Amino acid sequence: MEEYGTVASVKLITDRETRRSKGFAFVEMPDDAEAANAIKELNGAEYVGRPMVVKEALPKK
Known part of the structure; x- marks a missing residue:
């Protein structure tokens, strides 16, 4: 994630x-x-042979 900005x-x-x-x-x-x-760059990208799901976390309803 640091590749894309400050964490x-x-x-x-x-x-x-x-x-x-x-x-x-x-x-x-x-x-x-x-x-x-x-999110745009990493969602769906492969990591250790598996596709990543990267999205904004939303509060529980």
């Missing part, structure tokens, strides 16, 4: 019991334009 924080989501990654994370970028560009 303020990253929260890697892990399983409570095994402490292994669940395969997703939340990344905060302070600049909205940089974040939008990162």
Whole structure:
């Protein structure tokens, strides 16, 4: 993500019991334009043989 702009924080989501990654994370970028560009460029890109889903996180309803 740093390739596309400043990263303020990253929260890697892990399983409570095994402490292994669940395969997703939340990344905060302070600049909205940089974040939008990162989403545009990375959504659907392949990482470790799997396509990534990169989108804006929305609050639960």
